[in-house]
Amino acid sequence: MASIMEGPLSKWTNVMKGWQYRWFVLDYNAGLLSYYTSKDKMMRGSRRGCVRLRGAVIGIDDEDDSTFTITVDQKTFHFQARDADEREKWIHALEGTILRHTLQLREAETGFVPSVQDFDKKLAEADAYLQILIDQLKLFDEKIKDCKEDESRRKIENLKETTCSMVESIKHCIVLLQIAKDQSNEQQHANGLISTINPVDGIYQPPLDTPVVNTTMPTQTTLPTGSGPSGPSSGVASPAHIPLPSHSVPDFSYSSSEDEFYDADEFYQSSTSPKHCIDPSGPQAASPLTNEATALKRPDTTESLNSSMSNGTTDADPFDSHDDRDDEGEGESVEEHKSVIMHLLSQVRLGMDLTKVVLPTFILERRSLLEMYADFFAHPDLFVSIADQPEPRERMVHVVKWYLSAFHAGRKGSVAKKPYNPILGEVFYCHWDLPSESEEPSLHTETVSEGPVPWSSTNSVCFVAEQVSHHPPISAFYAECLNRKIQFNAHIWTKSKFLGMSIGVHNIGQGCVSCLEHDEHYILTFPNGYGRSILTVPWVELGGECSISCSKSGYSANIVFHTKPFYGGKKHRITAEIFAPNDKKSFCSIEGEWNGVMYAKWATGENTVFIDTKRIGIIKKKVRKLEDQLDYESRRLWRDVTLNLKLKDIDAATDAKHRLEEKQRAEARERKENEQQWETRLFHEDGECWVYDEPLLKRLASQRH
Numbered sequence: 001m002a003s004i005m006e007g008p009l010s011k012w013t014n015v016m017k018g019w020q021y022r023w024f025v026l027d028y029n030a031g032l033l034s035y036y037t038s039k040d041k042m043m044r045g046s047r048r049g050c051v052r053l054r055g056a057v058i059g060i061d062d063e064d065d066s067t068f069t070i071t072v073d074q075k076t077f078h079f080q081a082r083d084a085d086e087r088e089k090w091i092h093a094l095e096g097t098i099l100r101h102t103l104q105l106r107e108a109e110t111g112f113v114p115s116v117q118d119f120d121k122k123l124a125e126a127d128a129y130l131q132i133l134i135d136q137l138k139l140f141d142e143k144i145k146d147c148k149e150d151e152s153r154r155k156i157e158n159l160k161e162t163t164c165s166m167v168e169s170i171k172h173c174i175v176l177l178q179i180a181k182d183q184s185n186e187q188q189h190a191n192g193l194i195s196t197i198n199p200v201d202g203i204y205q206p207p208l209d210t211p212v213v214n215t216t217m218p219t220q221t222t223l224p225t226g227s228g229p230s231g232p233s234s235g236v237a238s239p240a241h242i243p244l245p246s247h248s249v250p251d252f253s254y255s256s257s258e259d260e261f262y263d264a265d266e267f268y269q270s271s272t273s274p275k276h277c278i279d280p281s282g283p284q285a286a287s288p289l290t291n292e293a294t295a296l297k298r299p300d301t302t303e304s305l306n307s308s309m310s311n312g313t314t315d316a317d318p319f320d321s322h323d324d325r326d327d328e329g330e331g332e333s334v335e336e337h338k339s340v341i342m343h344l345l346s347q348v349r350l351g352m353d354l355t356k357v358v359l360p361t362f363i364l365e366r367r368s369l370l371e372m373y374a375d376f377f378a379h380p381d382l383f384v385s386i387a388d389q390p391e392p393r394e395r396m397v398h399v400v401k402w403y404l405s406a407f408h409a410g411r412k413g414s415v416a417k418k419p420y421n422p423i424l425g426e427v428f429y430c431h432w433d434l435p436s437e438s439e440e441p442s443l444h445t446e447t448v449s450e451g452p453v454p455w456s457s458t459n460s461v462c463f464v465a466e467q468v469s470h471h472p473p474i475s476a477f478y479a480e481c482l483n484r485k486i487q488f489n490a491h492i493w494t495k496s497k498f499l500g501m502s503i504g505v506h507n508i509g510q511g512c513v514s515c516l517e518h519d520e521h522y523i524l525t526f527p528n529g530y531g532r533s534i535l536t537v538p539w540v541e542l543g544g545e546c547s548i549s550c551s552k553s554g555y556s557a558n559i560v561f562h563t564k565p566f567y568g569g570k571k572h573r574i575t576a577e578i579f580a581p582n583d584k585k586s587f588c589s590i591e592g593e594w595n596g597v598m599y600a601k602w603a604t605g606e607n608t609v610f611i612d613t614k615r616i617g618i619i620k621k622k623v624r625k626l627e628d629q630l631d632y633e634s635r636r637l638w639r640d641v642t643l644n645l646k647l648k649d650i651d652a653a654t655d656a657k658h659r660l661e662e663k664q665r666a667e668a669r670e671r672k673e674n675e676q677q678w679e680t681r682l683f684h685e686d687g688e689c690w691v692y693d694e695p696l697l698k699r700l701a702s703q704r705h
Contacts (some may be wrong), residue, residue, distance in 0.1 A: 005093055006042070011035060012078035019080055022048065025545070028097050033070070038379070050199035053098050055124055058091055060499050073253045083509075093178050096615035099128045123177050130170045133163055185580065258404030284600055291454045332635040365417035366642050368634040370428040370465040373477045373492070378409030378618045380432040380461035385478070385488040385517050395581065397588065399513055399522050399548055400557050400578055401611055407527075407542060408595040408613040417538070418531075420638050422475060423469035423664050427681060428634040429458035430463050430621040434481070448482055452692070455624070458482045463621070469681045470664070471494075474509075485516040487697060490681075491690040492526060503531040511687070514698055524548040527561040541571060542594060554581025561594065574598065632681075 010019040021037040023042050036042040048115040056072035065084035066089060070077045071684030140160040147153040150458035297528040350663040365372075378384055382402040389395040431453045446458050453462035465477035472493050480487040483490075495505045507526040512520050527542040543563040549556040559576040562569075572593040577586035590610050592598030598612035638658065644653035671678060685689045 002008060007090075009090070010036075011078040014082070015698065018124070024095055026097060028093075028100070031097055031100070033094070033097075040429050050250060050254075051253045052250060053094065056094075056098050057119065057500065058098070060087075060091070077253070099131055099478070118445075119177055126170055126174050126177065128169065133167050133170065135408075137163055137167070151310065165408065165537075202673070238508055285338060317366060349463055364647050365419045367419055368422050368426065368468060368638055369419040370422050370426060370431075370475055370477070370634050371488075373465050373475060374428065374430050374463050374621055375409040376406040376488075377432060377461055377463055377479055377621075379405045380434060380481075380619055382616075383461060383488070384434065384481045384484040384486055385483075386513065387484040387517065392518075392520070392550070392555055393587075394551065395518070395520065396522070396548070396550060396555035396557065396578060399524075399557070400576060400590070403524060404559070404574065404590070404594060404598060405611055405613060405616065409618050420634075420641065421473065422634070422635060423632075423660060424467055424470040424668075424678060425681060426467045426634055426637055427632060428463075428465045428632075429453050430623045431460040432461050432463075432619050432621055433457065434461065434619075450694070451480065451482065451696070452478060452694075456622075464692070466680060466682050468683050468685075470668075474650060474690065476690035476692070478683075478695065480696040480698065482529055485700070487514045487516065487695055488512065489691050499530075505529040505531075513572060514697060518552075520552050522548055522550045530563065555579065572596065608644060 005028065007024060007479060009022060009024050011022045012018070013020050020039065023039045025034045025036070026032075027034065031053045032408050033053060034042075034047050035048060035050065041048070050093035051070050052072060053070075054072075056070050059069040059071060059076075060067075066087055067078065067080045068087055069079070077091060079090070081090060087442070139162060140156055140163065143156050144153055144160070147156060275377065291395070378403065381407055382398070386395055386398045389398055406415075429452065433456075447459055448454055448460075448462075450457060451462055452464035453460070456462050459481070461481045462480055463479045465475060468474050468476045468491070472495070474491055474493045476489075476491040478487070478489050482582065488511060490509065492507050492509040495506040495508060498508070506528050509526065510522050511525070511526070512521055525546045527546055528544040530541050530543055531538050532541060541563055542561040544561055546559045547556065548559070555578070557576060557578045559574060562573040562575065563569045564573075570593065572595050574590070574592060574594045576590040578588040578590075579586050587603040589601045590598055595613055597612045598610045599616065600608050602608070623635060624633075626636050626639060630636070635642070641660070642651050644656060670676075683692055
């Protein structure tokens with residue numbers, strides 16, 4: 001087994017120098033990733049810099065398959081492999097090294113008070129053992145699946161059950177360690193016990209009377225040699241002959257380059273952070289204010305919360321246009337809950353599907369995902385304007401305009417929070433009243449006799465959504481406007497992945513805008529979502545390529561949601577092109593920010609503002625009051641969770657959420673025992689799509705016959 005692995009990678013230095021070739025050496029025993037300007041410099045021991053891997057976090061990005069990051073010591077290092085396979089080999093080797101190289105807590109002496117760093121070392125060690133057990137569970141599942149003998153299968157299942165108990169015990173220990181760490185931190189600050197470390201030339205020199213502590217912990221993880229499948233470069237001899245004295249492992253990662261670029265300070269957002277120096281135009285990061293400055297005032301009674309949930313509506317007004325997010329504070333961070341987040345991260349690995357991972361309640365957005373999908377119609381006037389256009393070209397332009405306006409309303413503030421996972425069979429109804437163009441009020445007040453929202457008017461945009469599947473999680477939603485004869489049908493399957501310092505959500509599915517008087521159907525896809533900076537102030541960005549096409553008219557559009565590059569560039573950027581039938585050159589190019597201003601450049605040479613989301617007003621949706629809703633409607637279903645989140649009572653909110661989830665599990669078990677299939681309420685499956693049972697198109701056709 002080789003103790004050192006080596007190979008070439010590119011490393012990002014700064015905007016001027018960009019990516020630079022470096023020769024990297026991964027010292028498995030020392031827990032150190034060193035880099036040199038060349039292999040010859042490595043042989044001479046002329047190290048350019050190094051990355052200390054203890055406590056490091058590896059990150060990847062779904063938008064490309066060759067780059068990865070290592071975040072440690074308040075710095076983020078960026079690396080680029082030749083291809084996806086080479087990146088996978090490096091990540092595999094680095095993860096193994098990080099897991100092994102956790103620091104052991106020193107032998108406690110009489111009267112010894114452990115520091116926060118001591119707790120961090122023990123937490124890292126517990127995380128390493130936890131991951132080993134989780135890997136073993138996966139092996140047990142494979143062996144149970146392949147085992148044909150009943151006796152052997154029972155033995156493996158017993159081992160699996162014992163291992164599961166050990167996993168839960170370690171998780172509990174991690175939580176207890178975090179609590180003890182927080183208490184120790186408060187005590188040390190109270191006593192003024194602040195320790196400092198003074199590195200000399202980037203290498204920590206311990207006091208002469210301090211013994212050198214062997215920090216390598218025993219582990220089951222093994223690393224193949226450089227010539228094996230996990231080696232970043234095959235056929236390269238390991239430089240095992242190079243002496244590595246004990247003091248060559250620095251206490252902090254460093255680079256000898258004075259203009260080295262670090263783009264992130266994920267763990268400590270201070271005013272001296274490189275992030276603040278490099279991107280002054282970016283959003284203001286959370287500052288370490290006092291509790292008095294950041295605390296939200298708790299209401300004295302629950303009555304005030306109940307009144308806020310109905311937005312002060314009177315009995316004469318049967319609808320509620322209040323958005324629960326209006327009550328949320330800005331600039332919130334997860335700092336106070338970081339121990340829970342760290343515990344969550346200890347359960348996941350890069351690329352892992354997060355569908356079955358239980359997320360903590362405090363990051364919830366106080367509304368269901370089904371209600372969030374209604375934000376696609378925050379500008380219902382833009383949606384219905386599609387049907388008013390006389391020509392196919394103009395209708396496609398207006399479809400694109402509505403589509404690009406549909407995303408900014410979903411983000412009320414700069415802090416990203418997660419909506420509730422809908423319960424199977426949960427539904428959400430709402431509508432938007434459009435201003436009538438006629439002086440006759442009858443068009444606006446006339447109610448519909450049928451359709452998804454029968455208590456709305458004929459000039460309203462009506463919306464209904466249902467959670468049609470739990471595994472996989474699929475939501476279906478439908479909207480229509482009777483007067484304009486336009487409808488929209490969509491389904492989205494959300495698939496989450498852990499990406500290190502981010503969480504990626506793939507939105508699998510499609511939508512269809514139907515202009516019924518023109519018999520045109522516009523098929524569109526949705527961008528992916530990313531929750532960035534999950535350890536500090538989370539924020540959302542969209543990424544991926546989307547398309548809109550109409551088979552009848554032949555018009556199409558390509559839309560790209562660009563994720564922010566780490567070396568500059570703007571957030572939330574989009575580019576789009578609209579094409580006429582059979583044309584390879586677009587007649588309209590669009591660029592800007594999806595939550596800001598977007599500009600259009602036309603084939604005629606004219607430049608115009610395509611859409612300005614800051615200036616167009618959001619029309620608030622109307623929802624029936626809680627007492628008028630059915631038990632399975634979103635707001636009524638989640639009301640206890642929402643109420644307690646408003647009260648900042650996280651435990652009560654978690655209990656309410658748990659009761660809902662347990663009820664869903666019990667109903668699923670009962671259906672399984674009775675061999676019953678779940679029957680959806682409002683939608684049915686049609687091939688690979690989910691469609692509304694009684695769409696406007698179907699109702700108009702039945703009226704004609």
